[in-house]
Amino acid sequence: MMSVSTLAQPFATNNEHLSLCTALAKQHGTPLLVLDLNQVRENYLQLANALPNVALHYALKPLPHIDVVHTLNELGGSFDLATNGEVDLVAQAGVAPSQVIHTHPIKRVSDIEHALSYGCTTFVFDSENELHKFVPYRDQVELLLRLSFPNKDAAADLSKKFGVIRADALPLLKRAKELGIRVRGLSFHVGSQTMDAGKYVHAIEQCKIVFEGAVAEGLGAMNTLDIGGGFPVSYSGQPIDIFEFCAPIRDALSSWPDTVQFIAEPGRFIVASAMTHVMSVMGQSKRGGTTWYYMDDGVYGAFSGRVYGEPDQRFYSLAHEDVQPCVLTGPTCDSIDVISDNCLMPALADGDLVFTENMGAYTWTTSTEFNFFAKATLISLQPSLMVAQVG
Missing domain, CATH: 3.20.20.10 (Alanine racemase)
Structure with missing residues (x-):
């Protein structure tokens, strides 16, 4: 079962695609962008x-x-x-x-x-x-x-x-x-x-x-x-x-x-709807009674649109516990690198994956490598064979 963040809606990406994204994340690591051609x-x-x-x-x-x-x-x-x-x-x-x-x-x-x-x-x-x-x-x-x-x-x-x-x-x-x-x-x-x-x-x-x-x-x-x-x-x-x-x-x-x-x-x-983002939890802490999850991508990376007014995406986890308010923050040593300060997620462990859909527009192309955190790897799923290839 999958839990979702704020705006609890069914995950539009089907389970087969989600399983493929999970397998690709295990193979190539995170952060990862999966482009469905x-x-x-x-x-x-x-x-x-x-x-x-x-x-x-x-x-x-x-x-x-x-x-x-x-x-x-x-x-x-x-x-x-x-x-x-x-x-x-x-x-x-x-x-x-x-x-x-x-x-x-x-x-x-x-x-x-x-x-x-x-x-x-x-x-x-x-x-x-x-x-x-x-x-x-x-x-x-x-x-x-x-x-x-x-x-x-x-x-x-x-x-x-x-x-x-x-x-x-x-x-x-x-x-x-x-x-x-x-x-x-x-x-x-x-x-x-x-x-x-x-x-x-x-x-x-x-x-x-x-x-x-x-x-x-x-x-x-x-x-x-x-x-x-x-x-x-x-x-x-x-x-x-x-x-x-x-x-x-x-x-x-x-x-x-x-x-x-x-x-x-x-x-x-x-x-926009052709790309799914996968990131993982680097670490976590309690700040002011709220759990902060430190992810391996952030606003200097694929979530740069959060700074300049792009629409808010929704976040998903494979965990199925009750959701709690939390903060998702990026990996850099900059205090503005906060992806979402009002998110509902289940309890996450270090290394757990978090998925985001509708990540095809103004994400990969506007990402930086600030603080020497690498941009997300982009994997293309070819239309005919659906074979994962590094972009």
């Missing part, structure tokens, strides 16, 4: 079904792992890149340049040249300063202008840092035309973990006004709309029906002309 495939196909006329470009930022790239490339997926390292990763994986776009609105000239040398020709901009960087390459590139749609309810409001308001869009499109640079469309991102599909609908409607305004101003017809990412993942145990969630988005896009191509940039949705 079958689940990556399933998540991609679910979103593709929910957005049938939208080309999905996986955003590498949450989990830039080559096994994920290979899996999605085999499905015919495309990719959203933002850095030279991400360009190099898809190139190493054999992804065709025609399957990628570069969406970082701010780039060094050397970044543009690096992407062009690979074959990527679609880029994003959101300022005149950025526009001028493309003048020497105007015969090679096509751009997307990023619009800003603030969303205070998002886990991360990306419009705080990037994008222009609608009123500034046409002047920038005019300036691009004067410079002889082709702008093929618009892009936006309504923010991470957006639970209200109406945020997408509003942005889509505002973008349509800009599309129509560009034609009216004699700037030519654009042919691409990038609706970004932010598609929500459940961390509470209550499932989200992504097909139902995307229904208003499908309706909003259905009114657009057939000449417009739609793109999305899902990241978290593709990988």
Whole structure:
């Protein structure tokens, strides 16, 4: 029997998978991240079904792992890149340049040249300063202008840092035309973990006004709309029906002309539920009458999201005793390295395993080796053979 922490919900990962994670932990040690590539495939196909006329470009930022790239490339997926390292990763994986776009609105000239040398020709901009960087390459590139749609309810409001308001869009499109640079469309991102599909609908409607305004101003017809990412993942145990969630988005896009191509940039949705984390108890103590468990991973490692506002994960143990309040803390000699100070767990012994699901996004990629504690080992379960391999 398995006991769970605060938010006592059934463990979504099945017993067979849990047994495999336990066996892998015995073989490879902890901390450990187990990546299920079958689940990556399933998540991609679910979103593709929910957005049938939208080309999905996986955003590498949450989990830039080559096994994920290979899996999605085999499905015919495309990719959203933002850095030279991400360009190099898809190139190493054999992804065709025609399957990628570069969406970082701010780039060094050397970044543009690096992407062009690979074959990527679609880029994003959101300022005149950025526009001028493309003048020497105007015969090679096509751009997307990023619009800003603030969303205070998002886990991360990306419009705080990037994008222009609608009123500034046409002047920038005019300036691009004067410079002889082709702008093929618009892009936006309504923010991470957006639970209200109406945020997408509003942005889509505002973008349509800009599309129509560009034609009216004699700037030519654009042919691409990038609706970004932010598609929500459940961390509470209550499932989200992504097909139902995307229904208003499908309706909003259905009114657009057939000449417009739609793109999305899902990241978290593709990988979050595809990875399980395993850590073990290093030691324990009583502090203020509460048991503190010192784990071999923490906020400088796979739980770094606890510092900057990522959704709280739930914790599970194989023990079946009555649960008691406790603190789960990380291994480093830093007092902020506390994973959870309000957790319900059974009594744990040194060496016991603690499992966490939904650990695919912003965990492995944001981990550090602070205090010389090694990052979690990542094991990929291959889709066809389900053979454990070190990533």
